[in-house]
Amino acid sequence: xxxxxxxxxCPETQARVGVFHTPHGIIETPRFMPVGTLANVKxxxxxxxxxxxxxxxxxxxxxxxxxxxxxxxxxxxxxxxxMGWSGPILTDSGGFQVFSLSQMRAISDAGVLFKSPxxxxxxxxxxxxxxxxxxxxxxxxxxxxxxxxxxxxxxxxVQAATERTxxxxxxxxxxxxxxxxxxxxxxxxxxxxxxxxxxxxxxRACAAEMVKLDLPGYAIGGxxxxxxPELIAGVVAATTPLLPEDKPRYLxxxxxxxxxxxxxxxxxxxxxxxxxxxxxxxxxxxxxxxxWNLKNARFKTDFTPLDETCTCYACQNFSRAYLSHxxxxxxxxxxxxxxxxxxxxxxxxxxRIRTAILAGTFTSEFASWLKPQESA
Amino acid sequence: xxxxxxxxxCPETQARVGVFHTPHGIIETPRFMPVGTLANVKxxxxxxxxxxxxxxxxxxxxxxxxxxxxxxxxxxxxxxxxMGWSGPILTDSGGFQVFSLSQMRAISDAGVLFKSPxxxxxxxxxxxxxxxxxxxxxxxxxxxxxxxxxxxxxxxxVQAATERTxxxxxxxxxxxxxxxxxxxxxxxxxxxxxxxxxxxxxxRACAAEMVKLDLPGYAIGGxxxxxxPELIAGVVAATTPLLPEDKPRYLxxxxxxxxxxxxxxxxxxxxxxxxxxxxxxxxxxxxxxxxWNLKNARFKTDFTPLDETCTCYACQNFSRAYLSHxxxxxxxxxxxxxxxxxxxxxxxxxxRIRTAILAGTFTSEFASWLKPQESA
Numbered sequence: 001x002x003x004x005x006x007x008x009x010c011p012e013t014q015a016r017v018g019v020f021h022t023p024h025g026i027i028e029t030p031r032f033m034p035v036g037t038l039a040n041v042k043x044x045x046x047x048x049x050x051x052x053x054x055x056x057x058x059x060x061x062x063x064x065x066x067x068x069x070x071x072x073x074x075x076x077x078x079x080x081x082x083m084g085w086s087g088p089i090l091t092d093s094g095g096f097q098v099f100s101l102s103q104m105r106a107i108s109d110a111g112v113l114f115k116s117p118x119x120x121x122x123x124x125x126x127x128x129x130x131x132x133x134x135x136x137x138x139x140x141x142x143x144x145x146x147x148x149x150x151x152x153x154x155x156x157x158v159q160a161a162t163e164r165t166x167x168x169x170x171x172x173x174x175x176x177x178x179x180x181x182x183x184x185x186x187x188x189x190x191x192x193x194x195x196x197x198x199x200x201x202x203x204r205a206c207a208a209e210m211v212k213l214d215l216p217g218y219a220i221g222g223x224x225x226x227x228x229p230e231l232i233a234g235v236v237a238a239t240t241p242l243l244p245e246d247k248p249r250y251l252x253x254x255x256x257x258x259x260x261x262x263x264x265x266x267x268x269x270x271x272x273x274x275x276x277x278x279x280x281x282x283x284x285x286x287x288x289x290x291x292w293n294l295k296n297a298r299f300k301t302d303f304t305p306l307d308e309t310c311t312c313y314a315c316q317n318f319s320r321a322y323l324s325h326x327x328x329x330x331x332x333x334x335x336x337x338x339x340x341x342x343x344x345x346x347x348x349x350x351x352r353i354r355t356a357i358l359a360g361t362f363t364s365e366f367a368s369w370l371k372p373q374e375s376a
Numbered sequence: 377x378x379x380x381x382x383x384x385x386c387p388e389t390q391a392r393v394g395v396f397h398t399p400h401g402i403i404e405t406p407r408f409m410p411v412g413t414l415a416n417v418k419x420x421x422x423x424x425x426x427x428x429x430x431x432x433x434x435x436x437x438x439x440x441x442x443x444x445x446x447x448x449x450x451x452x453x454x455x456x457x458x459m460g461w462s463g464p465i466l467t468d469s470g471g472f473q474v475f476s477l478s479q480m481r482a483i484s485d486a487g488v489l490f491k492s493p494x495x496x497x498x499x500x501x502x503x504x505x506x507x508x509x510x511x512x513x514x515x516x517x518x519x520x521x522x523x524x525x526x527x528x529x530x531x532x533x534v535q536a537a538t539e540r541t542x543x544x545x546x547x548x549x550x551x552x553x554x555x556x557x558x559x560x561x562x563x564x565x566x567x568x569x570x571x572x573x574x575x576x577x578x579x580r581a582c583a584a585e586m587v588k589l590d591l592p593g594y595a596i597g598g599x600x601x602x603x604x605p606e607l608i609a610g611v612v613a614a615t616t617p618l619l620p621e622d623k624p625r626y627l628x629x630x631x632x633x634x635x636x637x638x639x640x641x642x643x644x645x646x647x648x649x650x651x652x653x654x655x656x657x658x659x660x661x662x663x664x665x666x667x668w669n670l671k672n673a674r675f676k677t678d679f680t681p682l683d684e685t686c687t688c689y690a691c692q693n694f695s696r697a698y699l700s701h702x703x704x705x706x707x708x709x710x711x712x713x714x715x716x717x718x719x720x721x722x723x724x725x726x727x728r729i730r731t732a733i734l735a736g737t738f739t740s741e742f743a744s745w746l747k748p749q750e751s752a
Binding site: 038039040042043044045046047048067068072075076077082083084300301303313317318319321322324325326328329331332333335336337 | 414415416418419420421422423424443444448451452453458459460676677679689693694695697698700701702704705707708709711712713
């Protein structure tokens with residue numbers, strides 16, 4: 001049921017074009033995936049989301065475990081039915097959030113004891129529990145429970161976290177593929193998360209170990225956690241050569257133009273990031289590679305669309321002046337319209353790269369993004 | 377261009393069915409009109425709004441004058457183009473808001489000097505200025521600038537405000553119909569606003585005076601300002617017999633089931649109220665005549681639609697449990713979905729009354745709403 005067809009390769013880079021098949025539909029890669037943390041992509045309806053070009057979307061195990069709880073989502077018939085999204089869904093394992101958002105009580109090989117930021121309650125999370133929760137949520141792709149070290153961290157710290165992540169992956173694999181009587185009507189693909197921080201030999205060792213499990217997909221985690229963005233491409237380039245050609249590769253938490261273009265050149269297929277919806281809530285638009293603050297005075301009387309070439313609902317129906325007015329007045333509709341545009345823009349960016357790889361023009365057309373420097 | 381065709385009358389009440397023609401389309405009356413204070417119906421896109429059954433919508437002169445300013449909207453080509461609503465629009469004059477929301481500096485026959493709640497700037501508003509601003513905004517229907525007395529107020533206070541409102545209406549009429557070179561491509565209909573508080577003889581005197589101007593429509597203002605709701609029906613019943621049969625009648629600021637049903641029975645055609653969108657932002661749904669708080673524990677595991685008989689986007693795609701989750705998590709999407717439902721529900725309520733009047737079943741079918749008491 002899960003299959004990754006590689007359809008074309010870039011002759012000059014590791015970039016590739018593929019189709020990832022899941023029980024709820026295909027994902028044409030490379031592709032950006034919108035984040036729907038709490039079983040909704042913030043300020044956007046599923047009908048609006050479908051118009052942005054979204055195929056697979058994310059939800060978060062950590063957040064949904066705290067609120068409303070996986071039992072309620074399972075009783076609703078799973079995440080797809082609960083949130084009204086009939087396309088593919090991926091759930092993050094909660095590992096990243098447990099380590100970045102929670103007050104930690106105790107970490108051991110057994111798992112992590114942390115304090116719920118919602119009500120202070122003590123919660124225990126382990127590989128087995130993360131698999132159990134994700135089984136209840138019922139996404140198409142589920143992620144292994146990992147320990148995500150912070151940046152900066154010593155080599156010893158990162159090595160310990162990476163080794164634990166590998167041990168935990170084996171337990172996730174065991175728990176997931178030997179779960180008795182799943183209530184789901186469809187299988188779930190377990191992706192491993194490669195850790196190793198900015199230590200490339202640790203990344204390589206982690207990847208080499210994980211591929212032994214012949215998983216249906218692999219993710220690179222522990223990037224975009226505070227390190228200089230120019231380090232990301234090196235981490236990716238060190239890791240992807242060790243990954244199987246016939247499985248999708250997902251770079252977690254990355255969603256800027258330059259980092260996506262460079263990661264695609266290094267062989268990545270999937271991305272997620274909260275940036276398009278978060279920027280929208282701060283009144284910013286992504287327009288052809290730039291970030292614009294709609295509160296800027298120049299937009300007050302600019303009656304042209306945000307992006308004249310864009311086919312999204314916001315650009316087809318409203319002016320920069322109107323969006324600026326809504327943002328200045330803090331009207332929620334402004335956040336919704338910018339979110340629709342920003343999602344459309346980032347997904348289109350990955351689609352355009354896809355088209356360019358197929359046409360053999362990736363490195364020429366995206367040359368400015370593939371260069372190491374310059375701001376975006 | 378403005379025409380009100382009365383198509384049917386209820387044999388037992390003053391209720392009527394009509395079609396009001398405007399430059400941007402028709403309004404089938406009786407009908408509820410959504411409020412789009414700051415050139416948007418809060419949390420709802422125009423495309424979503426169109427699915428609720430909305431025909432004419434409102435915007436507010438007072439708010440738009442403060443932000444973004446009528447010059448910007450005029451430069452955009454008027455409100456319809458600015459906010460992306462191609463159907464009929466009505467702008468309130470600002471009278472109600474000046475008297476209810478502002479810190480007053482001086483009131484005289486000349487006009488009102490008040491302090492902008494936005495930046496403390498002193499602003500002067502007069503009948504002539506209100507007409508000028510509404511001319512720039514370019515709605516189909518514009519409202520006369522009125523003095524809206526509070527409740528309670530003495531007979532003397534209300535009488536003075538009513539007499540001033542009449543004098544101001546004459547000045548609005550003069551200013552509007554003798555404006556040199558309107559930049560608009562369509563005419564605007566000026567409605568008068570009948571004041572008089574709960575003093576029925578003042579209401580009658582005001583109405584009798586205003587109809588002399590043979591305006592294209594009349595509104596009853598100064599209700600729903602704190603008086604007991606059961607007084608509204610009496611005010612309406614005292615006023616409508618004095619109004620011409622061939623002009624639309626609009627009861628301002630009223631949008632509850634009982635008050636609308638009773639006002640329709642007294643001959644009202646149009647309503648507006650912020651209640652459906654405001655309730656949505658507080659997590660409440662209007663369901664078949666009741667108000668439900670989606671935070672109520674009983675909805676957490678209720679996987680049925682909000683209203684199984686409702687055709688709105690929220691009811692067709694989501695469960696009470698999902699809406700409850702979004703509201704509990706304070707996700708904006710929850711407000712959007714409830715707003716879509718609440719607008720659909722209130723507009724449908726007025727549409728159902730319309731159908732019942734045509735079928736001759738209004739008083740029997742809506743008997744429970746036409747009785748004076750009971751809560752809703």
